[in-house]
Amino acid sequence: MSLRTGALRAPRRAHAxxxxxxxxxxxxxxxxxxxxxxxxxxxxxxxxxxxxxAGTSFNPEGGRAAGTTYAKMVVLKxxxxxxxxxxxxxDQLVLENGVQVYPIYRSTNDGTSWSRVAxxxxxxxFPSLTRxxxxxxxxxxxxxxxxxxxxxxxxxxxxxxDRSSSRLVMYKSLDHGLTWSFVSxxxxxxxxxxDPSPTSTTSTVWEPSVAVDANGGLVTYFSDERQxxxxxxxxxxxxxxxxxxxxxxxxxxxxxxxNRSDRPGxxxxxxxxxxxYIATFEVVNRPSQTNNTAPVYYKTSPDGLTWSPETSIGxxxxxxxxxxxxxxxxxxxxxxxxxxxxxxxxxxxxxVDASGNIDGGQTFAVNRxxxxxAWEQLPYAVTYDARDTEGGTFSGFAQSFDSSADxxxxxxxxxxxxxxxxxxxxxxxxxxxxxxxxxxxxATRTDTSTVTQVDAxxxxxxxxxxxxxxxxxxxxxxxxxxxxxxxxxYDNGTGATSTHAVSVNGGTASAVSYAPTVNWGRFGWAQKSxxxxxxxxxxAFTKGTGFAELDQIQLYR
Numbered sequence: 387m388s389l390r391t392g393a394l395r396a397p398r399r400a401h402a403x404x405x406x407x408x409x410x411x412x413x414x415x416x417x418x419x420x421x422x423x424x425x426x427x428x429x430x431x432x433x434x435x436x437x438x439x440a441g442t443s444f445n446p447e448g449g450r451a452a453g454t455t456y457a458k459m460v461v462l463k464x465x466x467x468x469x470x471x472x473x474x475x476x477d478q479l480v481l482e483n484g485v486q487v488y489p490i491y492r493s494t495n496d497g498t499s500w501s502r503v504a505x506x507x508x509x510x511x512f513p514s515l516t517r518x519x520x521x522x523x524x525x526x527x528x529x530x531x532x533x534x535x536x537x538x539x540x541x542x543x544x545x546x547x548d549r550s551s552s553r554l555v556m557y558k559s560l561d562h563g564l565t566w567s568f569v570s571x572x573x574x575x576x577x578x579x580x581d582p583s584p585t586s587t588t589s590t591v592w593e594p595s596v597a598v599d600a601n602g603g604l605v606t607y608f609s610d611e612r613q614x615x616x617x618x619x620x621x622x623x624x625x626x627x628x629x630x631x632x633x634x635x636x637x638x639x640x641x642x643x644x645n646r647s648d649r650p651g652x653x654x655x656x657x658x659x660x661x662x663y664i665a666t667f668e669v670v671n672r673p674s675q676t677n678n679t680a681p682v683y684y685k686t687s688p689d690g691l692t693w694s695p696e697t698s699i700g701x702x703x704x705x706x707x708x709x710x711x712x713x714x715x716x717x718x719x720x721x722x723x724x725x726x727x728x729x730x731x732x733x734x735x736x737x738v739d740a741s742g743n744i745d746g747g748q749t750f751a752v753n754r755x756x757x758x759x760a761w762e763q764l765p766y767a768v769t770y771d772a773r774d775t776e777g778g779t780f781s782g783f784a785q786s787f788d789s790s791a792d793x794x795x796x797x798x799x800x801x802x803x804x805x806x807x808x809x810x811x812x813x814x815x816x817x818x819x820x821x822x823x824x825x826x827x828x829a830t831r832t833d834t835s836t837v838t839q840v841d842a843x844x845x846x847x848x849x850x851x852x853x854x855x856x857x858x859x860x861x862x863x864x865x866x867x868x869x870x871x872x873x874x875x876y877d878n879g880t881g882a883t884s885t886h887a888v889s890v891n892g893g894t895a896s897a898v899s900y901a902p903t904v905n906w907g908r909f910g911w912a913q914k915s916x917x918x919x920x921x922x923x924x925x926a927f928t929k930g931t932g933f934a935e936l937d938q939i940q941l942y943r
Contacts, residue, residue, distance in 0.1 A: 427496070427497050427498055427767070427814070427815050427816050428767060428815060428816060428817060428818075428873050428911040428913055429901075429911055429912060429913045430901060430910065430911070431768055431769060431802065431813060431815065431910060431911075432497075432767060432768040432798070432802075432813040432814050432815025432816075433493075433497055433498055433499065433500065433813060433814050433815065434500070434811060434812075434813055435457075435474050435491050435500040435799070435811075435812040435813060435814055436454065436476070436478075436489070436491065436500075436502075436811065436812045437804060437807065437809075437811040437812075438453035438454060438478075438479075438480050438807060438809045438810075438811075439807065440806070440807040440808065440809070442480045442809075443479045443480055443809050444479055444480070444481060446479060446517075450779050450780070451479065451779070451808075451809065452479055452779040452780045452781075452801070452809060452810050453479055453480065453779075453801075453804075453807065453809025453810045453811075454476045454477060454478055454479060454801050454809065454810045454811070454812050455476065455477045455479070455780050455783045455784060455801055455810065456476050456477040456519070456520055456521060456783065456784040456801075457474060457475075457476040457784070457785050457786055457799040457800050457801050457812045458474065458475055458476065458521055458522050458523050458784075458786040458799065459472060459473060459474045459475075459523065459786045459787065459788055459797065459799035459814065460472070460473050460523040460524065460525050460538070460788055461473075461788040461789065461790060461791060461797060462525055462536070462538075462562065462791065463525065463527075463791050464525055464526065464527050464535045464536040465525065465536035465562055466536065468536075468562045469791040470494075470496070470790065470791040470792075471492060471493070471494055471562060471563075472492065472493040472496075472497055472788075472797065472814070473490060473491065473492055473523055473538065473563050474490075474491045474492075474493075474500065474523075474799050474812065474814060475488050475489060475490055475491070475506075475521045475523055475540065476489070476521065476799075476801070476812050477518065477519050477520060477521060478518075482505070484516065485507065485509045485516040485517075486516065486517050486518040486519075487505040487506060487507045487518065488505065488506040488507075488508075488518055488521050488540060488542060488557075489502055489504075489505055490502065490503055490504040490505065490506065490540075490563050490566070491503070491812075492563055493814070496790070496795070496816075497797055497814045497815070497816055500814070503563055503564055504559070504563060504564055504565065504566060506540055506557050506566045508542075508544045508555055509544075511555075511568050512544060512553070512555075514546050515544040515545060515546055515551075515553060516546060516547050517544065517545045517546065517547060517549070518542055518543075518544050519542065519543045519544070519545070519578070519592075520542055520543045520592060520593045520594070520784070521540060521541065521542040522540070522541050522542070522594060522595045522596060522654075523538065523539070523540055523786075524538070524539045524541070524595075524596040524597070525537070525538055525539075526538075526539065526598070526604075527598060528598065528602065530598070530602075530604050530627075530630040530631070531604075531627075531628075531629045531630020531631065531632060532630055533558060533560070533630045533631070534560070536562075537558050537559065537560055538558065538559040538562065538563050539556060539557070539558055539559075539569075539596055539631075540556070540557045540558075540559075540566065541554065541555070541556045541557075541572070541594040541595065541596055541606060542554070542555060542594065543555075543578070543591065543592055543593065543594065545578045549577055549578040549579065550577050551574065551575070551576065551577060551578070552574065552575040552576065552577070552578045552590045552591050552592065553571055553573075553574045553575075553591075554571065554572040554573045554574070554575075554591050554594045554606065554608055555568070555569075555570070555571055555572065556568075556569040556570055556571075556572055556594075556596075556606070556631050557569055558631070569630075569631045569632070570627075570631050570632055570633070570634070572594060572606045572608070572625055572631075572634055573591050573606075573608065573610075573625060573634070573637075574591065575589055575590045575591035575592075575610070575611065575612060576588060576589030576590055576611075576612070577589075577590065578590050578592075582619070582620075582649050582670045582671060582678070583675075584619060584646045584647055584671075584675070586611075586614070586619060587614065588611050589611050589612045589614075590609075590611045591608055591609065591610055591611070591612070592608060592609040592611075592651065592652075593608055593609045593651060593652050593653070594606050594607070594608040595607050595608070595653060595654045595655065597655045597656065597657070597663070597690055598657075598690075599626065599663075599689055599690035599691050600657075600661060600663075600688070600689035600690055600691075601689065601691075603626045603627060603628050603691075604626070604627045604628075604630060604631055605624050605625070605626050605627075605655070605690060605691070606624060606625055606626075606627075606634070607622065607623070607624045607640065607653045607654070607655055607665070608622070608623060608624070608653070609621070609622055609623075609650075609651040609652065609653065610622070610623040610637065610639075613639075613642060614646075616642075616644060617644035617645065617646050618642045618643065618644055618646075619643075619645075619646050619647065619648065619649045619671075620649040620650065620651055620670075621639045621640075621641065621642035621650065621696075622639070622640045622641050622642075622650045622651060622653040622665070622667050623637055623638060623639045623640060623642070624637075624638055624640060624691075625637060625638075626638070626691065638691070639693070639696040640653060640665055640667075640685065640687075640693040640696070641653075641665075641667065641683075641685060641693065641696065641697075641698065641699050641700060642696050642697060643697055643698070643699055644697055647671050647675065648669050648670075648671060648672065648699055649669065649670035649671050650667045650668070650669050650670075650683070650699055651667060651668055651669075651670060652667055652668050652714050652715065652784065653665055653666070653667040654666060654667075654715070654716045654717050654718075655690060655717070656717050656718050656719045656730070657690065657719060658719050658727075658728075658730065658756040658757065659719070659726060659727060659728060659756065660756050661688070661689075662686050662687065662688055662756065662757070663686065663687040663688075663689065663690040664684055664685070664686050664687075664717060664719075664730055664756075664757045665684060665685050665686075665687070665693065665700075665717070666682055666683070666684045666703070666715040666716070666717040666732055667682070667683060667684075667715065668680040668681070668682055668683075668712065668713055668714060668715060668734075669681060669682075669683050669699055672742065673741070673742035674742075677742060677743065679712045679713070679736075679738050679742050679743060679744050680712045680713045680714075681702055681703075681710055681711070681712045681738055681742055682702070682703045682710060682711040682712060682713075682715040682732065682734055682751075683699050683700045683701060683702050683703065684700050684701055684703055684717070684732075684757065685698070685699075685700035685701070686700075686757055703715075703732060703751055703761060704740075704761065705751070705760075705761050705762065705763065706760060706761075707740065707845070708739070708740030709737060709738065709739055709740060709745070709840075710737065710738050710751075711732060711733075711734035711736070711737055711738065711747075711751055712734055712735065712736050712737065712738040712742075712744065712747075713734055713735035713736055713783070714734060714735045714783050714784040714785070715732050715733065715734045716732065716733050716734075716784075716785065716786055716787065717730065717731070717732045718730075718731050718787060718788065718789075719731075720789045720793075720796060720819065721789065721793040721819075722754070722793075722819055722820065723793065723794075723819075723820045724820075725754060727754055727755055727756050728754075728756075729752050729753065729754055729819075730752070730753040730754075730756065730757050731750050731751070731752050731764070731787065731796070732750060732751040732752075733750055733751075733766075733785055733786070733787055733798070734747065734751075735747060735772055735782045735783050735784075735785070736772040736773060736782075737749070737772075737840070737841075739840075744772075744773055745840045746772060746773075746840040746841040746907075747772030747773070747782065747841070748765065748766050748769045748772070748841040748908075748909055749763040749764060749765050749766060749841065749843065750763070750764040750765075750766065750787075750796075751763065751764075752764045763843050763844070764796075764817070764843075765817065765843055765875055765909065765937070765938070766798060766800075766815075766817075767796070767797070767798045767815030767816050767817045767911070768798050768799075768800050768802060768813050768814070768815040769802075769904075769908055769909055769910070770782040770800055770801065770802040770803060770810075771803045771904070776803065776904055776905065776908075777803055777805045777808070778803035778810070779803065779808065779809065779810065780801070780810070781800075781801050781802055781803040781810050782800050782801060782802075783801060785798065785799060785800035785801065786798070786799045786800075787799065789819065790816075793819065794818060794819055794820060795816045795817070795818055795819060796816060796817050796818075796819050797814060797815070797816045798814065798815055798816065798817075799812065799813070799814045800812075800813060801813075815911075817873070817911075817940070818871075818873070818940060818942040820942060821873070821940035821941060821942040822862065822863070822864065822940065822941045822942065823843075823938055823939070823940050824860045824862055824938060824939050824940075824941075825843060825844055825846075825937075825938050826846075826847060826848040826858055826860075826936035826937055826938060826939075827844065827846040827847065827848055829848070829858050829859055829860045829861075830857075830858075830859040830860075830861070831848060831857065831858050831859075832855060832856065832857040833850075833853050833855040833856040833857065834848050834849065834850050834851050834856050834857070834858055835848070835849055835850045836848055836849075837849040837850075837935065839907050839937075840907075841907060841908075841909060842909070842937045843875070843937055843938050847877070847935050847936060847937045848935060848936045848937075849935040851886065851927065851928075851929060851933070851934070851935070851936070852929065852933060853929060854928075854929055856928060856929050857926055857927070857928050858926070858927045858928075858936055859924055859925070859926040859927075860924065860925045860926075860927075860939060861922060861923070861924055862918070862922070862923050862924075862925060862939075862941060863921065863922055863923075864918050864919075864920065864921070864923065864941065865920065866920050867918065867919050867920045868917070868918070868943060869915055869916070869917050869918075869943065870915070870916055870917075870918055870941045870942065870943045871913060871914075871915060871941070871942055871943060872913065872914050872915070872916045872925070872939055872940065872941055873911055873912070873913055873939065873940040873941075873942075874898060874900075874911065874912040874913070874914065874936065874939050875909050875910075875911060875936070875937040875938045875939070875940075876900050876903075876909065876910060876911075876912060876934045876935060876936055876937065877903045877905075877906050877907055877908060877909050877910065877934065877935050877937070878900045878901070878902050878903050878910070878932070878933070878934040878935075879902070879903060879904075879905045879906035879907075879908075880902060880932050880933055880934075881902050882902055882932055883899055883900065883901055883902065883932065884899075884900050884902075884930065884931055884932025884933055884934045885897040885898060885899050885900065885930030885931045885932065885934075886898050886900070886927040886928065886929070886930045886934060886936075887927070887928045887929070887930045888914060888916070888925065888926070888927055889925075889926045889928075890916050890917065890918065890923060890924070890925055890926075891918075891919065891923055891924055892924070892926075895926075895928065896914075897930055898912050898914045898927075898930075899912060900912050900932075900934040906935065909937055916941075918941075925939065
């Protein structure tokens with residue numbers, strides 16, 4: 387794996403998604419109550435969940451103090467009147483009373499504001515295990531043992547201060563995240579030491595995530611370093627429970643290559659509408675041990691349990707141009723109106739070029755054919771320093787996302803660098819799932835230029851909108867007349883707020899305002915209401931105050 391939270395140790399060249407899977411058909415989901423439609427938090431860079439104070443983060447095992455990593459979230463969908471509530475946890479590298487805890491934050495207003503409602507403190511059950519790492523969250527879609535549908539599960543790895551052992555544990559909440567109780571130990575391993583070299587002798591268990599298999603069993607997937615005698619540097623494996631997590635069955639591998647070089651890790655799994663499951667994981671030591679950028683691979687299974695052949699690392703996730711994703715992926719199946727296949731969505735810390743080199747990272751990968759065929763880009767709601775070259779410290783590492791209970795909004799939780807504290811804040815933002823999207827480089831343009839930018843959707847944006855004669859005019863089609871929300875993906879590296887003048891169908895122009903972004907190429911979102919006619923409309927952007935560049939617009943209502 388590309389880096390370990392708690393260890394925060396990066397591979398050479400590489401500075402260093404709560405698990406997916408409602409694993410039963412929609413007919414098995416219980417207690418679903420339709421909440422009010424979700425509202426996207428798209429302006430700026432999302433809403434703040436938590437910001438560690440300067441000077442408070444400890445340095446784990448020789449790493450840099452990051453404040454937070456491993457932001458993980460879930461949106462309730464099987465919890466009756468609580469549906470739509472959002473929960474976030476993360477690896478908090480700030481001690482409370484001398485120990486680490488898993489903090490539980492909740493939003494009841496579609497991610498606009500957040501409050502801490504609980505903590506999970508494993509040292510209460512295991513007094514010598516005072517360090518926590520790698521949490522994940524999951525809401526059960528059906529009853530599992532004595533746990534009803536809608537139970538919240540928290541899984542994580544815990545260890546002593548000297549990191550001399552590793553233990554995977556599970557907790558549950560029966561009251562929508564307010565109180566938590568210990569369920570069980572899933573597995574135990576050796577010292578929590580990160581060593582991806584082929585001569586490694588480590589025996590750690592890392593990074594649990596949860597799903598329900600096709601037969602109604604509860605499955606904990608994780609990274610396992612204990613199979614080196616078989617030539618396996620690290621495997622991604624699972625244990626299965628048929629009694630709601632009270633006891634766990636034998637170890638089974640998803641991917642366990644025997645070449646002592648490939649190191650799959652950070653597995654998450656989701657179920658697709660055709661009943662098949664898809665797993666994603668990074669493969670450390672690829673494309674090579676000296677150019678280790680941890681590209682993302684995936685495998686599919688008919689039931690979440692059978693992943694043969696186990697020695698295979700599966701298929702590399704790649705866009706049409708050969709680019710892909712790298713480091714700490716998460717996968718979820720997300721519903722999409724008008725598409726019975728929905729979307730398989732994957733997030734990661736960074737993107738990689740066709741040769742496997744890190745080259746950015748501000749977009750999801752989306753597949754609309756249940757894991758087969760083409761992958762395309764969908765912009766992140768929240769951006770961060772993917773390569774840790776802009777002042778970040780493992781920002782964006784092991785982030786998460788989920789859809790709203792009404793299926794209209796995609797939420798993203800991630801760790802974003804804060805240059806004032808030098809730590810990562812935790813932020814949540816969102817983008818509409820069913821928006822109409824239009825690329826700026828495909829618009830009608832006057833006195834502007836296209837600019838190659840790896841993190842722009844499609845690899846291009848429109849810049850040099852600098853003169854009175856500069857114009858970018860989008861031709862858009864909407865099904866019905868009315869007021870639409872327009873999201874504008876832009877960058878503004880000037881350090882000050884800028885504007886464009888926006889006119890609809892040749893009418894009077896009004897301003898859209900762009901807060902400064904970290905730099906040119908680091909994108910943000912602006913938002914404006916526009917009134918459109920049914921059918922064809924034009925939306926024109928012209929020079930305002932200051933300077934900004936355009937990547938795409940989104941229209942939805």
